[in-house]
Amino acid sequence: NAGVTQTPKFQVLKTGQSMTLQCAQDMNHNSMYWYRQDPGMGLRLIYYSASEGTTDKGEVPNGYNVSRLNKREFSLRLESAAPSQTSVYFCASKSWAGLAGGNEQFFGPGTRLTVL
Amino acid sequence: DAKTTQPPSMDCAEGRAANLPCNHSTISGNEYVYWYRQIHSQGPQYIIHGLKNNETNEMASLIITEDRKSSTLILPHATLRDTAVYYCIVISNFGNEKLTFGTGTRLTIIP
Numbered sequence: 018n019a020g021v022t023q024t025p026k027f028q029v030l031k032t033g034q035s036m037t038l039q040c041a042q043d044m045n046h047n048s049m050y051w052y053r054q055d056p057g058m059g060l061r062l063i064y065y066s067a068s069e070g071t072t073d074k075g076e077v078p079n080g081y082n083v084s085r086l087n088k089r090e091f092s093l094r095l096e097s098a099a100p101s102q103t104s105v106y107f108c109a110s111k112s113w114a115g116l117a118g119g120n121e122q123f124f125g126p127g128t129r130l131t132v133l
Numbered sequence: 134d135a136k137t138t139q140p141p142s143m144d145c146a147e148g149r150a151a152n153l154p155c156n157h158s159t160i161s162g163n164e165y166v167y168w169y170r171q172i173h174s175q176g177p178q179y180i181i182h183g184l185k186n187n188e189t190n191e192m193a194s195l196i197i198t199e200d201r202k203s204s205t206l207i208l209p210h211a212t213l214r215d216t217a218v219y220y221c222i223v224i225s226n227f228g229n230e231k232l233t234f235g236t237g238t239r240l241t242i243i244p
Contacts (some may be wrong), residue, residue, distance in 0.1 A: 050232075059237060060234040062232070064232050121179045123179070127175070
């Protein structure tokens, strides 16, 4: 199993450009998450998808949109990139085994985004 | 309000036990203590979690005080590869709770 994969690994954008970060997991997990991590900071949740067909805002959703394309894939889109969105973006997934699903999340390797 | 408090940094000699403390005085009855770590530039990695009993797995041990207001993550024989930022997170195990990462403890293993 590849686990959680993210593409691209690195990206440089100019202010105002748009792009989509891709995430896929092969663990048959129900829930998927997008986080951002600024230098020297902890991770902050952008959006999450509890199950296929649902998405919800996290702590810092402004400037982003998401699509849960199917159970495997969860993409994050920046419609008009800003320098404040320069960050490392991590995707994660989690199994949801009924009510006591646990919170062991599996993370991808990250996408390093610079907006000039 | 922060749910957990951790020291910003710690050092530990290679081969010794690394003991990372975490205070969570406002923990509620249905909340678990989770530990993750993040090795430089990588995605976070789950280590261990517990409710009230001590837990051990192949990576670490977790000691939770009887009043559940604090806990200690123990890496029994630290290696250089254990150098990372360690996050203590308090969260309910039910439903779809979101992980909230603070700034964690930066553990440096010294040769």
